[in-house]
Amino acid sequence: MSTTTTQTIDQLAAAAASAAPIWRASSASQRAGWLRGIADALDANIDELVAIADEETRLGETRLRGEVGRTTGQLRLFATVVEEGSYLELTVDDADATATPPRPELRRILTGVGPVAAFSASNFPFAFSVAGGDTASALAAGNPVIVKAHSGHVRLSHRTAEIVTEALRAGGAPEGSFSLVEGREAGNALVQHPTIQAAGFTGSISGGRALFDLATGRPDPIPFYGELGSVNPVVITSAAVAARGETLAQGLVGSFTMGVGQFCTKPGVVFVPAGAGFEDLVASFATSSTGGPLLTDRITDAFPEGIAHLEADASVAVVAQGEEPAAGSARPIVLSTDAVAVAARPETLLEECFGPVTLLVRYSNEAELLSALEAVTGSLTATLHSEDGDDVDAVLEVLQRKAGRVLFAGWPTGVAVTWSQHHGGPWPATTSLHTSVGATAIRRFLRPLTFQDAPERLLPESLRDAALETLPHRRNGVLRVP
Amino acid sequence: MSTTTTQTIDQLAAAAASAAPIWRASSASQRAGWLRGIADALDANIDELVAIADEETRLGETRLRGEVGRTTGQLRLFATVVEEGSYLELTVDDADATATPPRPELRRILTGVGPVAAFSASNFPFAFSVAGGDTASALAAGNPVIVKAHSGHVRLSHRTAEIVTEALRAGGAPEGSFSLVEGREAGNALVQHPTIQAAGFTGSISGGRALFDLATGRPDPIPFYGELGSVNPVVITSAAVAARGETLAQGLVGSFTMGVGQFCTKPGVVFVPAGAGFEDLVASFATSSTGGPLLTDRITDAFPEGIAHLEADASVAVVAQGEEPAAGSARPIVLSTDAVAVAARPETLLEECFGPVTLLVRYSNEAELLSALEAVTGSLTATLHSEDGDDVDAVLEVLQRKAGRVLFAGWPTGVAVTWSQHHGGPWPATTSLHTSVGATAIRRFLRPLTFQDAPERLLPESLRDAALETLPHRRNGVLRVP
Numbered sequence: 001m002s003t004t005t006t007q008t009i010d011q012l013a014a015a016a017a018s019a020a021p022i023w024r025a026s027s028a029s030q031r032a033g034w035l036r037g038i039a040d041a042l043d044a045n046i047d048e049l050v051a052i053a054d055e056e057t058r059l060g061e062t063r064l065r066g067e068v069g070r071t072t073g074q075l076r077l078f079a080t081v082v083e084e085g086s087y088l089e090l091t092v093d094d095a096d097a098t099a100t101p102p103r104p105e106l107r108r109i110l111t112g113v114g115p116v117a118a119f120s121a122s123n124f125p126f127a128f129s130v131a132g133g134d135t136a137s138a139l140a141a142g143n144p145v146i147v148k149a150h151s152g153h154v155r156l157s158h159r160t161a162e163i164v165t166e167a168l169r170a171g172g173a174p175e176g177s178f179s180l181v182e183g184r185e186a187g188n189a190l191v192q193h194p195t196i197q198a199a200g201f202t203g204s205i206s207g208g209r210a211l212f213d214l215a216t217g218r219p220d221p222i223p224f225y226g227e228l229g230s231v232n233p234v235v236i237t238s239a240a241v242a243a244r245g246e247t248l249a250q251g252l253v254g255s256f257t258m259g260v261g262q263f264c265t266k267p268g269v270v271f272v273p274a275g276a277g278f279e280d281l282v283a284s285f286a287t288s289s290t291g292g293p294l295l296t297d298r299i300t301d302a303f304p305e306g307i308a309h310l311e312a313d314a315s316v317a318v319v320a321q322g323e324e325p326a327a328g329s330a331r332p333i334v335l336s337t338d339a340v341a342v343a344a345r346p347e348t349l350l351e352e353c354f355g356p357v358t359l360l361v362r363y364s365n366e367a368e369l370l371s372a373l374e375a376v377t378g379s380l381t382a383t384l385h386s387e388d389g390d391d392v393d394a395v396l397e398v399l400q401r402k403a404g405r406v407l408f409a410g411w412p413t414g415v416a417v418t419w420s421q422h423h424g425g426p427w428p429a430t431t432s433l434h435t436s437v438g439a440t441a442i443r444r445f446l447r448p449l450t451f452q453d454a455p456e457r458l459l460p461e462s463l464r465d466a467a468l469e470t471l472p473h474r475r476n477g478v479l480r481v482p
Numbered sequence: 483m484s485t486t487t488t489q490t491i492d493q494l495a496a497a498a499a500s501a502a503p504i505w506r507a508s509s510a511s512q513r514a515g516w517l518r519g520i521a522d523a524l525d526a527n528i529d530e531l532v533a534i535a536d537e538e539t540r541l542g543e544t545r546l547r548g549e550v551g552r553t554t555g556q557l558r559l560f561a562t563v564v565e566e567g568s569y570l571e572l573t574v575d576d577a578d579a580t581a582t583p584p585r586p587e588l589r590r591i592l593t594g595v596g597p598v599a600a601f602s603a604s605n606f607p608f609a610f611s612v613a614g615g616d617t618a619s620a621l622a623a624g625n626p627v628i629v630k631a632h633s634g635h636v637r638l639s640h641r642t643a644e645i646v647t648e649a650l651r652a653g654g655a656p657e658g659s660f661s662l663v664e665g666r667e668a669g670n671a672l673v674q675h676p677t678i679q680a681a682g683f684t685g686s687i688s689g690g691r692a693l694f695d696l697a698t699g700r701p702d703p704i705p706f707y708g709e710l711g712s713v714n715p716v717v718i719t720s721a722a723v724a725a726r727g728e729t730l731a732q733g734l735v736g737s738f739t740m741g742v743g744q745f746c747t748k749p750g751v752v753f754v755p756a757g758a759g760f761e762d763l764v765a766s767f768a769t770s771s772t773g774g775p776l777l778t779d780r781i782t783d784a785f786p787e788g789i790a791h792l793e794a795d796a797s798v799a800v801v802a803q804g805e806e807p808a809a810g811s812a813r814p815i816v817l818s819t820d821a822v823a824v825a826a827r828p829e830t831l832l833e834e835c836f837g838p839v840t841l842l843v844r845y846s847n848e849a850e851l852l853s854a855l856e857a858v859t860g861s862l863t864a865t866l867h868s869e870d871g872d873d874v875d876a877v878l879e880v881l882q883r884k885a886g887r888v889l890f891a892g893w894p895t896g897v898a899v900t901w902s903q904h905h906g907g908p909w910p911a912t913t914s915l916h917t918s919v920g921a922t923a924i925r926r927f928l929r930p931l932t933f934q935d936a937p938e939r940l941l942p943e944s945l946r947d948a949a950l951e952t953l954p955h956r957r958n959g960v961l962r963v964p
Binding site for chain 1: 503566588694703705860870874878906909914915917934936940954963
């Protein structure tokens, strides 16, 4: 794989800087049109894109077709977000000459931060890659984007970037709106480039931390929105096992093996009541589960290492393994330990392990459970399977503190792209207090700008009185929806 | 000045951690009551507080009384913000079994991040100190607060903290809701303490950068909201000088000498048309301006050093000085240079200098002006004084990019505490894409939390259907104001 040269990065950054004021000043309908144009172009080329992606990622056509749909749906959701206009947080305080001191007129809007760097992920070659969520939300916010391709799907990245670039050009967007770089050094250079004003990233804790340190270590630090790692704890009560143990066991196996265990929301650690027979139920489903090829050679190598690392702990036993896989494929595995061991050695037992593995953690009482849960680091999700009669207040307090999304039914491996989604959580789940999926992801790439006593002709279009008649806004403290 | 010991910090942090779930779960009326209780208690003790503050800061009774009013008004604004409820960003997407894949019910709320560290500033012993904006917005967001006192007003800090603590106790808030530490080492320990989840700061670039590096360098980085430094550029056109030069000159002198030039929004660099006679107008007002004592010995020493640093540049000349001050007081001074020198040596000529000094920068044409403006670093404010006939598009594009608040009349040294205020800007003005003044400052101390398929009894009160009937929220994409 080649690396984009520093000279080329400078050129792309200069082009992005030239495009930035045009994006910032673009109207809602223009910008929504650009986003929908990209979505339409991707849909029109789905056969070709899926074929390349399948060759590079081995994820299979069904999954990849679905992911293209998710990606274009995401672009269209952001077009709707832009048109709806709440994201601008339009706020007006009229002048008040009678206040002490007299108050000027203030009009506040959120505006694009400037050129954004978006880092592609390995595990979602469409939805978290070149035209994925970071790109869609950064463009929606009114910013040019430079994407760092993931080494796991370089050809797909180039082809996707071509389609995006052509669609933007066809829609009349300025040159410099979008470009692609590749190579680790190029990524490092990008996040440190004076032109880049924010970065989005989905990937490993080590890779994300290195880029975070570069972004925050700049002479002028920029926000680095990383989604890094998550063990996604699940807690199951005795009453839940008694009421629906088989359904839960089946659901768990389906969830931890989904996408060959390579989702960032995979349930990696499951707290189960000791002696309730849940391990046997899980084993009964896990033995017939199937694995598959992992995304990259690196992930393929790391999977058995991660399992060996867990098994090296004296408390860990194998509960079940899935069907013997084809050569080169990963075999699902369920391990078990107990809550006392987890509380004592969280660094060993609670490390995220990419691939189809989950760790059942037996707890004998609430105190054991709570102290093991306290050892769990920040996660994207936490799941609680309980029954109406259970007193779950203390457990829920910890889960809410540890995770960004708390589930009370189902499994965390589905992430709906909607207005209310939150895909984020305390470190290391994410590096910020923002989501990377869903409508509000746009806030990451916006900054406030307030106009004081501005003549109407010098205000951004959306802040003029005529526009306020059609857009959600707050005036003198009162929120109004036209 | 003493330093709070590590052991004490651990105790205060543990108490804050215990209080955090209670604050997070507190109702809007409870929390608003606590904020108003603090405001009432400060107002009730204004005479004593102002007397201590005047001894420690030399700012004078009139200014200090006004600042107490600003501080209690700020606390009451945040009580209103909490009651109004938009800040929760309540968002519900109902389940949709017909979607592919079927969509669960999702309910999103913003909730407190956990214990917050608030660093006091030297220049506003009330409004940006113990019970200032960071504290008010962090409490409003539902978080306990530990304040680091500023060494410039330690006695006032302790007395204010006592009043705050007593008011919270009287209102029934839990122990650990609020505490005070002092000493630089204590501040460093605080921002690195595992319990602290976010920090607010107003102060110098060097002090803020050091704390920012500690906060982002943690094993688990936390957001550090610093408001650091700002030169607040002003641009005046020839037409504006011709139309109202005298008024502008008088306003500028009033603004740069206000608070003895120690406001973070002081106009530090003023771009003026060459040959339009504006320097003479400024001189005519500046010569009768008066200075005063600076806040601390350190600032008193740094002021002449800053001026000497500017005067060492061959391009810099003295335009005027204010009246000879009393011993130990600072004398206002107006310096001048030209845009070519500024573009060539921005590090020297555009460094923020605390105290009553401003630098007039002559420009001969728009190209000179624009290239000097590009050299200005991020600022809290930018001011443009122009006339209707002026073509200011290019200048305005730069000013909007460089600053968080753009003024078209008046001067930047007033910062109204309102819903639409933005007090922030690109680095080094602030370290984040958020304001430190005004209603939306609350967002800094909140994180999203989404509940998936939760039984109603386990939802936070505000996310239940009954509460949604009285609170602004979005449901299935539609924003609703009850």
